[in-house]
Structure formats: structure tokens, C-alpha cells
Amino acid sequence: MDRCPGQYCGRTLFDNGSWSDCGACERGYRVNESFVCSPCRDELNTYSWLYLGFMAMLPLMLHCFFIDLNAKDRKFSRKQLILTACAFIEVTLSAILSILLMEPMWEFRLHSCGVRKFTDWYTLFYNPSPNYETRLHCTQEAVYPL
Known part of the structure; x- marks a missing residue:
């Protein structure tokens, strides 16, 4: 699988086994080291x-x-x-x-993505521009649900 541009762009696995183009992850998901959108499962501190x-x-x-x-x-x-x-x-x-x-439904607890870097709070400023042509919008809630 090819590397996605930017720090916050990732790919989503479809039901048929194929991968999406690089883009923003869904709500409650975060990009991992292999540029795949993985669900947030950390507990809130x-x-x-x-x-x-x-x-x-x-x-x-x-x-x-x-x-x-x-x-x-x-x-x-x-x-x-x-x-x-x-x-x-x-x-x-x-x-x-x-x-x-919110997920998990009907439980008084929340899953979180957590903060890894300072830039996680400001993902809007880290949308990549491949070949300096068009901006690829990968803005997401990196520190979901905060």
C-alpha cells in the first residue's frame, strides 16, 4: 500500500476488501503508522x-x-x-x-484517540498539497472526542 501524503491522511478498508483513496478518517478513527484509519480505543484519563x-x-x-x-x-x-x-x-x-x-452506546464511558503530538490539536494547518497543485483535505478530530 502506498504512503498517504500528510500526517493525518489515511485509507479506509471497504467491505469488499479494497482500500479507499487517501483522505480524512471517519469520526472516531485515527491514522496509524501504516496510514490506515484505525478505531480509537483508549480510555479517557x-x-x-x-x-x-x-x-x-x-x-x-x-x-x-x-x-x-x-x-x-x-x-x-x-x-x-x-x-x-x-x-x-x-x-x-x-x-x-x-x-x-456515543460509542460505546449506553455505557457511561468514552473511547478516545488521545494526544500524541502538539499538532494533533491543529490538524487544519497540516492538510497536504501534493505537487503544490490542490490541497488534500484530511482535517479530522485527531484528539476525538475532545
């Missing part, structure tokens, strides 16, 4: 879970900010309490359902 928790808390903080901003009086009213409770329920349910609906 504690830092990654904390990062996802922080990203899930941002909408709740924004909800609370705008609930407080729209309050007519400066006292904490029953209406504000109900809106804050609804925002908390909405954010919590969406975070839990997002985890449960």
Missing part, C-alpha cells in the same frame, strides 16, 4: 473527563448569567429559581445523554 465536565458547565454558567441579567429586581425570585433549575436539568440531561449516545 481524569484530566480529559474534567475538561469535558468544564465544557458542559459553560452553558450552565451562561444560562445563569442571562437569567440574572434579565431579572427585573435584584432579589432572587421564584421565577429565577425555576429558570435556574430548568437550566440545570437541561444541561445535565444533555451532557449525560451525549455520553450515553
Whole structure:
């Protein structure tokens, strides 16, 4: 099998046994050393879970900010309490359902590709241009699901 250009371009194996052209891997897959798209099977570490928790808390903080901003009086009213409770329920349910609906389905765990290099965060800047003619778009989530 020929080498694919760029760091993040790979080939996918089809059901009939043939290989695809070089391109971006599917969601949840990453290029290995032989330029084949392989599934991500690493477990998330504690830092990654904390990062996802922080990203899930941002909408709740924004909800609370705008609930407080729209309050007519400066006292904490029953209406504000109900809106804050609804925002908390909405954010919590969406975070839990997002985890449960990703692979592996209906399990409270996630598979990750992990970070190997600093460039994994910025794959957009590493799309190759074979023969300096056209750009081959291999942008993907190299650090899936982060």
C-alpha cells in the first residue's frame, strides 16, 4: 500500500476488501503508522473527563448569567429559581445523554484517540498539497472526542 501524503491522511478498508483513496478518517478513527484509519480505543484519563465536565458547565454558567441579567429586581425570585433549575436539568440531561449516545452506546464511558503530538490539536494547518497543485483535505478530530 502506498504512503498517504500528510500526517493525518489515511485509507479506509471497504467491505469488499479494497482500500479507499487517501483522505480524512471517519469520526472516531485515527491514522496509524501504516496510514490506515484505525478505531480509537483508549480510555479517557481524569484530566480529559474534567475538561469535558468544564465544557458542559459553560452553558450552565451562561444560562445563569442571562437569567440574572434579565431579572427585573435584584432579589432572587421564584421565577429565577425555576429558570435556574430548568437550566440545570437541561444541561445535565444533555451532557449525560451525549455520553450515553456515543460509542460505546449506553455505557457511561468514552473511547478516545488521545494526544500524541502538539499538532494533533491543529490538524487544519497540516492538510497536504501534493505537487503544490490542490490541497488534500484530511482535517479530522485527531484528539476525538475532545
